[in-house]
Amino acid sequence: MRAAIATSDYHVMGETFVNRHIAHLFGGDTVIVAGRFNGDDPYQKPLFVRRRRLGVAGLAALPVMAARNRILHATSRLPYGADRRALAEFLRAERVEVILAEFGTQALALAPLANDLQIPIFSYFRGTDASKQLRLARIRRAYxxxxPRLAGIVSVSRFLLDNLAAAGVTHPNAHVIPSGVDVRRFRPGDKAPGSCLAVGRFVEKKAPLTTLRSFVEATRDRPAARLDFVGDGPLLEPARALAADLGAADRVRFHGAQPHAFVRDRLETTQFFLQHSVTAADGNTEGLPTAIQEAMAAGCITVSTRHAGIPEAIDEGETGFLVDERDAAGFTRAVDAAMSVSDAPAMAARARAVAEARFDNDRLLARLETVIRDTLAAR
Known part of the structure; x- marks a missing residue:
């Protein structure tokens, strides 16, 4: 079955879930519809870029079309004019049989055209699109x-489906399918005692300063403990400064943004994975962090928060430890508890077993394909 993968930006190295669909959905029989193209094209698939420079006719029609689409669809994101005709021709020429829109906001742009072309379209909700975006009345109405224009929706966590439902956004064909992890590539190795890792953007939602403070406080009597941060963002320099202020610059390393293989290698030898996820002031939340699924597959004991879909992954006291959002003192105690576990290898083995059972992305990809095929067969 030939599928079009619709995404906002192509190619984004960190969007492993999107990239896996491009590479492997329905045996890799895919094409790409992207809002923007950054010039990196590792998959060499047929590509259509939606946000092209408007010609004279397009600019002239913009006010009318934007107003029309806001009235009919509660969004002005829809392609129109020559761009719409070009996208329709691309989908026809490539014999696309189904569209998978990665993120609800991408589905907004494509659902009306998909309906006109009689191409079933599904939307995958992953985090911001079912949290921060829902604070906007126009997005709630647009969703x-x-x-009714979608053949079905998928979410990485039950939490996001509940978020959507609370905003009056539901679909009778809704499924929870986490992004998953390649459990054959992410595997436990020889763990360095006291080693900790945090992966993600240095932004409010990840609360890296809380993670850093809790690590330092929990390991004052553990001088051999180490924390590695992977990622960049606006809070990176404040985190560096805080590590120095806390006298921990020699025990905390900041690697900046790194390729996925770097993260995999670090997880293999890391004993504890730390992620203090919180709901940002603008309402932005996680869905179910891929990094936590990868850490579990690598046999890391995770210390995190009762945030979004994270409790759907971590069994408290069995595979990791959870505290409430923004409970810095509790997070410190949880890091200490993780490092004091009497049988850490057994907890690590349980984390690995859960990852194999719940987050094997081969199985999850097959489940997604089954949902799509069964839906289309029923239609």
Whole structure:
């Protein structure tokens, strides 16, 4: 079955879930519809870029089309004019049989055209699109109008489906399918005692300063403990400064943004994975962090928060430890508890077993394909 993968930006190295669909959905029989193209094209698939420079006719029609689309669809994101005709021709020429829109906001842009072309379209909700975006009344209305146009929706966590439902956004064909992890590539190795890792953007939602403070406080009597941060963002320099202020610069390393293989290698030898995820002031949340799924597959004991879909992954006291969001003192105690576990290898083995059972992305990809095929067969 030939599928079009619709995403906002192509190619983004960190969007492993999108990239896996491009590479492997329905045996890799895919094409790409992207909002923007950054010039990196590792998959060499047929590509259509939606946000092209408008010609004279397009600019002239913009006010009218934007107003029309806001009235009919509660969004002005829809392609129109020559761009719409070009996208329709691309989908026809490539014999696309189904569209998978990665993120609800991408589905908004494509659902009406997909309906006109009689191409079934599904939307995958992953985090911001079902949290921060829902604070906007126009997005809530647009999602409600969009739902009947979709063949089905998928979410990485039950938490996000509940978020959508609370905003009056539901679909009768809704499924929870986490992004998953390649459990054959992410495997436990020889763990360095006291080693900790945090992976992700240095932004409010990840609370890296809380993670850093808790690590330092929990390991004052553990001088051999080490924390590695992977990622960049606006809070990176404040985190460096805080590590120095806390006298921990020699025990905390900041690697900046790194390729996925670097993270995999670090996880293999890391004993504890730390992620203090919180709901940002603008309402932005996680879905179910891929990094936590990868850490579990690598046999890391995770210390995190009761945030979004994270409790759907971590069994408290069995595979890791959870505290409430922004409970810095509790997070410190949880890091200490993780490092004091009497049988850490057994907990690490349980984390690995859960990852194999719940987050094997081969199985999850097959489940997604089954949902799509069964839906289309029923239609």
């Amino acid at each position: 409600r109008l969009m739902m």
